[in-house]
Amino acid sequence: MSTKYILTNYDNKLISAKYINDECSMLNVCDNEHFIGDIFIGRVENVVKNINACFIQFNEDCKGYYALSENDKHIFLNNKNNKLPNIGDKILVQVKNPPHKTKPHTLTSKIEIPGNFLVLSRDVSNVLVSKKIQNNENAKKLGTMLFSNLEDLNNDIKHELSNAFTNTNTDLSFGFILRSNAKDASFSQIIEEATKLKDIYKDLLRKAIYGLFYTKVYESAPSYISDINHLMYENDFEVITDSEEVFNLIAKRTNIDSNKLRLYKDDLLPLYSLYSIKSNITNALKKNVWLKSGAYLVIEETEALTVIDVNSGKFISKKGKDKDLSNYRVNIEAAKEALLQLRLRNISGIIIIDFINMKSEELNLGLLKELRGLAKCDELPTKIVDMTKLGLVEITRTKKGQTLKERMGLNKNE
Secondary structure, eight states, X not given: OOEEEEEEEETTEEEEXXXXXXXXXXXXXXXXXXXXXXXXXXXXXXXXXXGTEEEEEEETTEEEEEETTTOOSOEEOSOOSSSSOOXXXXXXXXXXXXXXXXXXEEEESOOEEEOSSEEEETTOSSEEEOGGGTTOHHHXXXXXXXXXXXXXXXXXXXXXXXXXXXXXXXXXXXXXXEOGGGGGOOHHHHHHHHHHHHHHHHHHHHHHHTOOTTOEEEOOOOHHHHHHXXXXXXXXXXXXXSOHHHHHHHHHHSOOOGGGEEEOOOSSSXXXXXXXXXXXXXXXXXXEEEOTTSOEEEEEEOXXXXXXXXXXXXXXXXXXXXXXXXXXXXXXXXXXXXXXHHHHHTOOEEEEEEOOOOOOHHHHHHHHHHHHHHHTTOSSOEEEEEEOTTSEEEEEEOOOSOOHHHHTTOOTTO
16 A cells, blocks of 8 residues: 655645645645644633533633533642632643634643653553554563653653642643554663653643743644654655655654655646645535436535535436346445545534435445444544434534535635
């Protein structure tokens, strides 16, 4: 499987696109990432008891939603005699999700600082191993060895900062998550990165306790750096960009081999033209998507859910006993394209697909089986729930960032 990761400027935006065997499987706008992963000194503006949440001003122009049901280890930066946020409190928060439709940014106290092999996390108290490598013997060994050093790493934070945080009623402890990239790492690489991440955490805490409201104490790497870190452990991949600035940042922030990273220069054929970025984005923003069979999808994004309707279009179904089978073939084609469009458009939440009707229970079960197989290829957790009595397939897809339409600056009605 050959993978190419393209980074190019198009329409005054930095676009990333992933091609697997020359087929576009991912699109993203890397500009204006809405502070995702950045850490700020926030001010509690309002506490809303009936929704068990508060709203925190973290930037001079931005407020965020902070769910108390999901955050119980707050990092207070002012003296406290209780463990709950109150109006006016100085609090450290990380931006978890961007604004979406009518909802503001989502904030969290579960600070995470990612590295190549590890993620430092306040949400764990030990060392967890990524599900993808839980059965890897080297990963298990590395996790055990790192855990034996975890107390010393935490004690360094306590020794340096305990006096500054004495009256804040704050627990600064952290753990680690061993990423899938670590399966072939050595312990020296792991402990070196764990120490580096601990030092970053200690530094931002020191800045925070003495900082002013709305100060950004940690800036996360662009999303494409994380994408490339995931790619680096594939056998056949290449990263291509026509931006010298992006090229230099990738070389600095990742361990990519020089022969896997290429700076593209050709004034006659821009990179976005070579890889049809414009047409891929245009097609991923269209309401209708045509299939080779002559059928087409109608994709409608609403506030509550996304509806995909499979229309027969120019496809002429066979008659008689072969009708179900011909409809099944079109539905399989539609299923593949529908799940591809979910990835390209970054559509999440509840999705309903109305396939062409089939009377055969066996073929309906076959369609669900195909969908579940396709869902396993998605990088985001995607669940094929079931098919209703009306023949509608219910799907849920985990949210990650904004939709492509939102990132391109288009509202849902455009």
